[in-house]
Amino acid sequence: MTFDCSEKLALHGGPQAKRTPFSKRKRHGDLEKRYLAEVIDSDMLFFFSGTKVFEFQRRFAEMYDRKYCIACSSGTAAVHIALGALQLPPGSEVITSAITDMGSLTGLLYQGLVPVFADVDADTLNMDPAAVRSCLTKKTRAILVVHHSGLAAGMDSFLDIGREFNLPIVEDCAQAYGCKCKGQLAGTMGVISAFSLNHFKHITCGSGGMVLTNDERLRYLASLFLDKCYQREEKIRNPFFLAPNYQMTELQGAVALAQLERVVEIVESRNRLGRKLNQLLEQIPGVSPQIVPPDYQQSYFLYLFKLDLEKLHCAAREFAEALASEGVPNEAHQITGGRPTYLYDLFQKRSAFPGSNYPFGTRVYSRGDCPVAEAAFERWITMNFYEHYTDRDIEEIAFGIGKVAHHFAARSASKKPPSVERTM
Numbered sequence: 001m002t003f004d005c006s007e008k009l010a011l012h013g014g015p016q017a018k019r020t021p022f023s024k025r026k027r028h029g030d031l032e033k034r035y036l037a038e039v040i041d042s043d044m045l046f047f048f049s050g051t052k053v054f055e056f057q058r059r060f061a062e063m064y065d066r067k068y069c070i071a072c073s074s075g076t077a078a079v080h081i082a083l084g085a086l087q088l089p090p091g092s093e094v095i096t097s098a099i100t101d102m103g104s105l106t107g108l109l110y111q112g113l114v115p116v117f118a119d120v121d122a123d124t125l126n127m128d129p130a131a132v133r134s135c136l137t138k139k140t141r142a143i144l145v146v147h148h149s150g151l152a153a154g155m156d157s158f159l160d161i162g163r164e165f166n167l168p169i170v171e172d173c174a175q176a177y178g179c180k181c182k183g184q185l186a187g188t189m190g191v192i193s194a195f196s197l198n199h200f201k202h203i204t205c206g207s208g209g210m211v212l213t214n215d216e217r218l219r220y221l222a223s224l225f226l227d228k229c230y231q232r233e234e235k236i237r238n239p240f241f242l243a244p245n246y247q248m249t250e251l252q253g254a255v256a257l258a259q260l261e262r263v264v265e266i267v268e269s270r271n272r273l274g275r276k277l278n279q280l281l282e283q284i285p286g287v288s289p290q291i292v293p294p295d296y297q298q299s300y301f302l303y304l305f306k307l308d309l310e311k312l313h314c315a316a317r318e319f320a321e322a323l324a325s326e327g328v329p330n331e332a333h334q335i336t337g338g339r340p341t342y343l344y345d346l347f348q349k350r351s352a353f354p355g356s357n358y359p360f361g362t363r364v365y366s367r368g369d370c371p372v373a374e375a376a377f378e379r380w381i382t383m384n385f386y387e388h389y390t391d392r393d394i395e396e397i398a399f400g401i402g403k404v405a406h407h408f409a410a411r412s413a414s415k416k417p418p419s420v421e422r423t424m
Contacts (some may be wrong), residue, residue, distance in 0.1 A: 009407050011325040017400030018327025025388045027204065031261060034253035045250045046234055047071070053253035059260055060210055064188055068219035070211040071253060072226045075174040075196020077246035078209030080107020080174040082170050082192045083142070084243065085211075085221040088113060090359055092141035096172075097127040098340040098373035100146045103196070104172050105341065108144070109352045111358040116140070117342045119370035123291035125149070125304065125335065125380070128372070129157035136161075142168045145190065147176035148336070149382075150270070150301035151292060152186040157191060170194070170244075175301035177202040178267030182295045190219050197256055202270075202301065202387075203263050205255035208248055254264075267299045269387035273394055274300035280398035281410055286311040286405045304335070305401070309378070312408040320381055326400035330383045340373040 008014030039045065039052055047053040053071050061069035072078050083094070092110025096104060098117040105115055119131040126148050142163060145153050155169075162169045173187040174196035180186065187193040192215070197208030211222050224231065226246040229239035248256075275298075278289040290304045307316055320332035337344070342365040346352060350360040367374065383397075 006406070007403060009322055009325065009404065010327070011322050016325070016327040017403050018396045020392055020396065021394060023388060023390070025386055028130065028255065028258075031256050031258040033259050036251060037057065037367045039250045042250075046201045046251065047247055047250055048227075050250040050253070051068060052250045052257055053248050056253045056257040056260070057210070061212065063260070063263075064185055064212055066188060066212045067214045068212065068216070068222075070213075070219065070222045070226060071244040071248040071256070072209045072211065073248055073252075074103075074108050074207045074246070075194065075198055075201070075209040076103040076118045076209050077106055077244075078194035078196065079144075079170075079172055079174075080244070081211050081222050081225045081246060082194045083107050083111055083113065083144070084225040085192060085213075085218045086142060086168055086170070087221065087241075088141045091139065091361065093137060093139040094144050095132050095135045095140060096144040097146045097148065098370035099125055099148060099336055099376065100172070100341055101174070101336050102341070102344070103174060104144060104146055109359060113137070113141075114359055114361065114363055115342075115347075116363075117340065117365070117370055117373075119149075119372045120376065122372050122376070123288075123306075124151055124153075124293070125290065125373075125376060126153040126156075129154060129161065129371070132158065132161060136165060140165070140167060142170060144170045144172060146172040147179060147186045149290070149304055150175055150177075150179050150299035151290060152176065152179045152181035152296055155181045155184070155186075155189045155211060156292070162190075168192070174201065177263055177299055177301075178297070179270075179299040180297040185384065187212055191215055192222070197252070197259075202266050202299065203256070203259035205252040205259065208256055265406045266387045268386060270300040271297060273387070273389050273391075274298055274303060274385065276394050276400055277303065280395070281305055281401060284398075284402045284405050286409050287401060291300060300385045304380055306376075306379050307381065313403060313411070314408040316381060317379055319408065322404045322407065323381070323400055326403060328383070328397050328400040330381050332381055333377050334382050335377060335380055339377055340370055342369060343367065343374075 010016045026265040044050045057069040093114045116135045121128045169190035171190040171193035174261045176186040192213040195210045274302045281289045286308045288306045292298045319326045322382045347365040363374035
């Protein structure tokens, strides 16, 4: 398919690069309805007395070749449960990525743990192992690795650090269904891992999550932590530590169980489409897709690409606005949350709890702590990315990006865009 990159921008009255509308995405169907009807007919919505949540746990653990899966009410809850199961004392430091969602951090703070933010790799936006090493102190008790946007972090290095300093590695896989690091699935390398089933993830039951582990003790503590520390297996109600209520209902379990039928297909489709878009963008000067290292598999929760602002001579927001006018939805300065997490008011003001600096103690978070992460928000464009896209969609997205990049590159050179055709 041939596209003329010398076309006038849609922003300036030219035709849109996205010639055909995106098709509607249909996420739920007859299987979800059937399982939900079975739950309603059973008249039992409580997980411990039902069947759907237990079946979902069994099936998901089997998919990941893990011994145990503990389902819960959200991905945020899953991270909290994973950290709670470690039984770390308040004041302990946990190293995690400077670019992540608050869902990675909420439970950490509720446990009285102190987040320490490590910088990211400039080409992958995953946490940099060298930066993690520079964050280690005598108070470090765990490392929370976030697999960002569907790209697995370099687990070999983090596991080496864990072994060297006797630190548990927790994996946050909220955005990382089916992604792999050197053939190993994200979520199967740390001592415990957390997943999300919220509306925006690869698969969803509206809101939900799960924890995976091979460790029986962690499995037991996690099962208590999601359930007020009630020992239902032993039929004992005598809590011995503080725990929230993060139960998954049978209604959530029914939808989640049905969604498992599609997750492999969804990941494979996103991976194929993402690789195709990568190949097309590699031909466009001034634009670089997120680097996927050899022997890694991306599952493209989001699609990210980086702008060479020196070559394009435009701000990321200018590029994003022009691209949106071409019919390609995107965001500048976002990635996750619009800024490195430690620049949120919560961390700048140390205001997790009213009238208190708990659990931060004397730790202060400052602009400049993670310069690579801070610079990333000025250069990266993010796009939602879906398995139902067609090859035509991918070609037109690439054409839109190429058209906008050629416009800004030509404008910066103060000459008319060349009359060229690009085959994509």
